[in-house]
Amino acid sequence: MTAAPLLKAWLTKLEELGVKFHFNKHLQAFQKMNLGFDLQFSDGDTASGDALLLALGGGSYEEDFPSWVKLLQGMGIEVSDLRAANCGYELIASPDFYKVAEGKAIKGVVLTTALGAKSGELMITRYGLEGTPVYTVGVSGEAHLDLKPDIEVEKLKSRLAGGKGDTWQRVQRNAKLSPGALALAEFLAPPGAWQNDQAAAELLKHFPIQLGAARPIEEAISTAGGVVWEKLGPGLNSLEMPGLFFAGEMVDWDAPTGGFLLTACASTAAVAASGILDFLEKSR
Ligand SMILES: Cc1cc2nc3c(=O)[nH]c(=O)nc-3n(C[C@H](O)[C@H](O)[C@H](O)COP(=O)(O)OP(=O)(O)OC[C@H]3O[C@@H](n4cnc5c(N)ncnc54)[C@H](O)[C@@H]3O)c2cc1C
Known part of the structure; x- marks a missing residue:
């Protein structure tokens, strides 16, 4: 059964059992x-x-x-x-990042914080991150994202090596990052991150981010x-x-x-x- 008929059948059954409902009452x-x-x-x-x-x-x-x-x-x-529980967190990033990244998904990611690790999909919002990983292990402070959890560093390094261009151009082309992950890599990578393939592969596997405050109770x-x-x-x-x-x-x-x-x-x-x-x- 879908939700509405299930609820209707359930209410009917309860009424048959003698349950009396009084709707729209506020217990004072x-x-x-x-x-x-x-x-x-x-x-x-x-x-x-x-x-x-x-x-x-x-x-x-x-x-x-x-x-x-x-x-x-x-x-x-x-x-x-x-x-607030099961709530989004602010992500410390520049307005330029948000202009480009808002509304983009970071797919197939593992978020690791002081509370543990959780895989899933994150959504970049106007203030930060929403989604199962941040709901589960979100906490203010430093966190890391494994942007390519299904591939080891060495394999990722050799995948990045293919074709022409500098490391950053090959990261964009070969790493097959989801749109949100690509925005993170573009705006939040530490300086000098894309100097060589080894450093790039390591960074994509252990990408540092800074989580700010939890979103308020009304949004949790x-x-x-x-x-x-x-x-x-x-x-x-x-x-x-x-x-x-x-x-x-x-x-x-x-x-x-x-x-x-x-x-x-x-x-x-x-x-x-x-x-x-x-x-x-x-x-x-
Ligand atoms: C946007 C959103 C998405 C969610 N998605 C999921 C999900 O995917 N999976 C999941 O497991 N959970 C989800 N949840 C959480 C889940 O809906 C709640 O944990 C669950 O409904 C709580 O059930 P409850 O019966 O304790 O309270 P409620 O369902 O909140 O019911 C309590 C009722 O009591 C009434 N009430 C309060 N005070 C009084 C009073 N003084 N007098 C009379 N009535 C009063 C309230 O108006 C309300 O109708 C979601 C919650 C939200 C807000």
Whole structure:
């Protein structure tokens, strides 16, 4: 099934099971009562329940900072600072570089930073780099790109040697760099980089770049930080407020994008659902 019919079928199934949906409600406050929870919404509506599962998401891609952070902190629930995760980074480079390079892809590259190495495709934007490698191992500071990860230095050197022209002309012709990689090589290579084929091959395999600041939370795909693990039980139940459960990105975990975030959200929801069943069973 594609997404829309899957969602429709899923909602129908849940309704058949007795689930009631209340759309477009903004949770403003809730109280723990002797038996369960009372909830207040911004339109004045109220609701109550034996247990409460919050799955209010992270802080990225939102116009406003999520209000649940203050709400929970005000109730004594520990929440660590939300931080941009799976986000782009500024690339320190001249305006001339950006004039030429913006919108170009650096294909089949390996990015190595202080956090590790990740292969994939990078996109050069108006401020720096976006794409899986930088989402996974991005961190401010010096980094290196292997612009030709599928070929060893010696082989690359002999490939560069073919035909006429100086080393830089042969790099442009023989190295078969993607448009973004070529722009990097043109503008960001250290002085004297293209003096001979050996130096050129080594540089293409270990190309230094300087990553600046991470892009802000509003532009990040996800946020790290949130409800802290140490205050959660095995059913993702709050140890600080029995009967309260959490799932999804609002819990303090992080994962690379590409399905892992969504999988972790669904998985934590399943764990929390089991936790609620256990809790209700025990409180009977
Ligand atoms: C542009 C973009 C691309 C992404 N691509 C991928 C990808 O390719 N693969 C991947 O795995 N993940 C991806 N993600 C991340 C993934 O979508 C999220 O991690 C996931 O949707 C989080 O699920 P969640 O249920 O925890 O929260 P959400 O899906 O954010 O749902 C939380 C809901 O709670 C609501 N809410 C918040 N506060 C309140 C309140 N006080 N009262 C009532 N409602 C409230 C919010 O409005 C929201 O509807 C992407 C995210 C973005 C922004």
